Amino acid sequence: VQHNCEVIGRVHSPFQEKFGIPRQPGLAAAITGEIELLPPWDTAGTVERLDEYSHVWISFIFHQCVAQGWRERVRPPRLGGNEQVGVFASRSPFRPNHLGLSVVRLLSVQTVPAVKLVVSGLDLLDGTPVVDIKPYLPYVDAIPGASGGYAPAAPGARLAVSFADQPSRLLAEREDGDYLRRSITELLALDPRPAYQRDRQTGDRVYGMRFAGHDIRWTVTDSVRARSWSRSRPILPGPCSSRGRAPLSPT
Ligand code: SAH
Numbered sequence: 001v002q003h004n005c006e007v008i009g010r011v012h013s014p015f016q017e018k019f020g021i022p023r024q025p026g027l028a029a030a031i032t033g034e035i036e037l038l039p040p041w042d043t044a045g046t047v048e049r050l051d052e053y054s055h056v057w058i059s060f061i062f063h064q065c066v067a068q069g070w071r072e073r074v075r076p077p078r079l080g081g082n083e084q085v086g087v088f089a090s091r092s093p094f095r096p097n098h099l100g101l102s103v104v105r106l107l108s109v110q111t112v113p114a115v116k117l118v119v120s121g122l123d124l125l126d127g128t129p130v131v132d133i134k135p136y137l138p139y140v141d142a143i144p145g146a147s148g149g150y151a152p153a154a155p156g157a158r159l160a161v162s163f164a165d166q167p168s169r170l171l172a173e174r175e176d177g178d179y180l181r182r183s184i185t186e187l188l189a190l191d192p193r194p195a196y197q198r199d200r201q202t203g204d205r206v207y208g209m210r211f212a213g214h215d216i217r218w219t220v221t222d223s224v225r226a227r228s229w230s231r232s233r234p235i236l237p238g239p240c241s242s243r244g245r246a247p248l249s250p251t
Contacts, residue, residue, distance in 0.1 A: 020209035055136035
């Protein structure tokens, strides 16, 4: 059977690049996003009684990996990036059909002005095409005693996170500062660095990610220190600039 999937929705998430996105949903639980339904599926009817559930499954396309094709074997970050497993024994994006599956918390279902699901804990890039939505059914989807192969438990926080004075002050001034601070802390605590870089001493190296329209910069010492934070692209290690504000300089 040849079947073409239609894109029924679009993800709006604070993740604007792949680097830094948690490797599974729920690992950074504070982070919120939306699944916006597209016509002709954007009706109050398609989501009727969905709000009775606490969690939903999102089937989506790893659209930013489609061009790279698929691999027979992959190197899961969980195994340190050295060991190989079969693609079907992994949750790698580099799979035939590039279909992804994430369970997320459903915060609310909105039907006006657009039909959308407000969700949290997502591991999805902004703009991800969604092909299906299903309620999470605890009696069938949660299996006590199931074995998790080479990933038997959540990886958990790996690093302690602290903010430099300047980003702390900027965050304190903002209405969404608490949300940003919590989200960034969760993300950096997971240590987004590739596995092969984790065991090396990289105290001077500055890492960066785009999150919710902001450039987040950090270094890893014995703890993560958010070096600077601004609306526009800061130039490091020199002073950073940001639109409509005095220049920032990282500490
Ligand atoms: N929970 C899903 C995804 C696991 S892989 C599943 O098991 O199928 C998670 C990684 O996919 C993230 O860390 C991010 O780097 C990547 N990712 C998320 N959205 C993507 C997209 N639209 N295209 C390509 N990669 C994406």
